């Protein structure tokens with residue numbers, strides 16, 4: 001485009017006052033406030049100006065384009081953006097989708113204490129202060145066999161607090177095969193550096209022997225750190241050091257043996273493949289002095305990090321300034337306490353993550369058949385005869401860094417459209433009022449049923465109806 005053409009286009013953008021006075025904008029004043037409506041329109045105008053300067057030639061007249069984009073963004077912002085979605089991906093612990101959905105007991109507990117004053121740091125017996133950790137410490141100790149325990153904001157905070165308390169200015173030895181990155185912001189070497197400890201990496205990527213650990217110990221060493229490799233596995237020739245060997249070595253040299261377990265398995269799961277995860281209890285029994293793990297992975301509770309193990313070490317962490325910055329809120333503690341009590345009273349199957357991981361073939365098949373019926377009925381009602389629904393086998397996953405290479409065999413419903421691509425249908429399902437997040441495989445949309453919760457079939461039917469209308 002010529003410079004004068006660009007300038008003419010830029011000049012044809014309607015003035016802000018005119019836009020703000022239009023009824024389509026005023027409609028959002030009540031929910032968002034006039035200032036936010038203005039800010040959002042400013043963003044859209046900036047975006048359009050940038051595009052025009054880089055050569056974009058709009059198909060619509062500019063005033064229509066502005067109204068179209070601004071109204072869409074305003075609509076999006078005028079209701080909650082943190083909202084329910086249907087997880088039809090088959091990945092049980094899906095970090096982007098909020099990890100573990102809470103058990104109903106946990107939800108009830110959050111409700112019961114959050115709208116009222118509560119005993120967060122108060123003991124009616126003592127008529128005085130009691131630490132907030134006391135609500136969950138005895139439960140964690142009871143379930144894992146730990147001597148003491150501390151709950152913090154998440155597992156990253158647990159690792160950071162533990163290392164900051166035990167090893168500032170001292171050496172922490174870790175295996176080269178376990179220098180993991182989790183998500184995009186948790187890297188063991190970075191957390192170690194941030195805690196003030198000095199990292200000594202030993203061994204090779206695929207092989208670390210006890211002699212490597214022993215050879216790296218100096219008089220400034222404080223901790224032997226074992227890290228759960230979480231989201232990857234090394235196949236082929238692999239030699240790693242056992243927990244028992246590390247425990248014995250740390251005992252012999254007067255060091256702390258700490259393990260970042262990641263996914264905190266509290267009791268063994270029924271799985272269709274060998275259970276490679278060790279429970280927190282196993283790790284402590286094998287001699288780990290400190291174990292850290294997440295509350296919202298295999299445990300199935302809220303976002304929380306747990307430090308369990310030696311009382312003497314945990315008492316040190318309780319006195320550390322950092323604890324104040326990573327302490328846990330009342331809603332989270334309520335949900336966590338209720339979840340732990342389900343383990344205590346042997347009602348694990350009421351925890352959604354546990355239930356979904358353990359779903360057997362016949363239960364999954366039944367779920368898939370039911371969804372298939374619901375979808376066929378919905379399509380028939382809409383007269384949508386250009387879609388083909390079928391029962392498909394799926395590969396589901398535990399997620400959250402547990403069992404990274406083991407698929408859970410599952411079932412789902414495949415949707416193939418004769419006049420619509422899988423990508424386009426999937427996008428429409430994602431953009432419906434309650435978003436449905438599906439998988440795509442072999443050119444068809446696949447709804448994995450393992451991760452569907454109560455009421456999700458109706459939500460999927462509604463999303464499918466909306467998707468057809470939005471075509």
Ligand SMILES: *Cc1c(COP(=O)(O)O)cnc(C)c1O
Pocket residue numbers: 154155156157182186227228229230260261262263293294295304305400401
């Ligand atoms: C998931 C994970 C973490 C991070 O835990 P958050 O609770 O997400 O902070 C740290 N270490 C390991 C080994 C993990 O798997």
